[in-house]
Amino acid sequence: MAFNNTPLVLIPGLLCDERLWAHQKAALEHARPICIPDVSLDASIAQMAERVLDEAPPCFALAALSMGGYVAMEIMRRAPERVMRLALIDTMVRPDDETRAKARRGLLSLAELGRFKGVTPQLLPKLMHPRCIGTAVADTVQAMANAIGKDGFVRQQQAIIDRADYRPVLETIAVPTLIVVGENDEITPPAESEEIHRGIQRSRLILLPECGHLPPLEHPQLTTQLLSRWLDAELLIGC
Numbered sequence: 001m002a003f004n005n006t007p008l009v010l011i012p013g014l015l016c017d018e019r020l021w022a023h024q025k026a027a028l029e030h031a032r033p034i035c036i037p038d039v040s041l042d043a044s045i046a047q048m049a050e051r052v053l054d055e056a057p058p059c060f061a062l063a064a065l066s067m068g069g070y071v072a073m074e075i076m077r078r079a080p081e082r083v084m085r086l087a088l089i090d091t092m093v094r095p096d097d098e099t100r101a102k103a104r105r106g107l108l109s110l111a112e113l114g115r116f117k118g119v120t121p122q123l124l125p126k127l128m129h130p131r132c133i134g135t136a137v138a139d140t141v142q143a144m145a146n147a148i149g150k151d152g153f154v155r156q157q158q159a160i161i162d163r164a165d166y167r168p169v170l171e172t173i174a175v176p177t178l179i180v181v182g183e184n185d186e187i188t189p190p191a192e193s194e195e196i197h198r199g200i201q202r203s204r205l206i207l208l209p210e211c212g213h214l215p216p217l218e219h220p221q222l223t224t225q226l227l228s229r230w231l232d233a234e235l236l237i238g239c
Helices: 018-027 045-055 067-078 098-112 135-162 190-197 222-231
Strands: 006-012 060-065 084-091 177-182 203-209
Touching: 006 018, 006 067, 018 135, 018 222, 045 060, 045 067, 045 135, 060 067, 060 135, 060 190, 060 222, 098 135, 177 190, 177 222, 203 222
Parallel strands: 006 060, 060 084, 084 177, 177 203
Antiparallel strands: none
């Protein structure tokens, strides 16, 4: 398979780091520069987006998961001319409703009281398909959360609570866009990705069976294959 050499930026989600993208990085970095920014250092989506833009090449392909998708949408609002193609994985564009926001604020309060526990065994079934429980996938998810820690979690949750409504940005996106969602995702269910697909004219939606919220870890080979095909699609003129 022929690969173009478009630089690739991979943005992790909440309580995730570069390990989320380990399989994709290993498989794709021979053909292109890959940047995986640290999105645990800033307390707003806007600041995260600015950090990514500062670290990224002048023009790049952009793939993001969950909270990373909010950052990607902010980038598409601020600097769409720098993004040659877009992949949004298990994310959403509408802001939280009051129920979800209240739950996030409750988690923030617990964390501030010193009761941050990372990703507990009780939380794992909400993040991944049952077939991944008790495997190295679950171990990686818990290790990433522990590495981000309480302070990073607080910053990220506050950023998520305060994020903008990105639905108006959808119709402005003109680059080839891949949308991927786990069939069993309980955090950002497939209906959220369907809304994104309807809003972006040049988009393709892929529903992954036996998959929760974390396709790069739950289906690493398939996720890499999808990203490879997305990267190799015909490029638009520009950048």
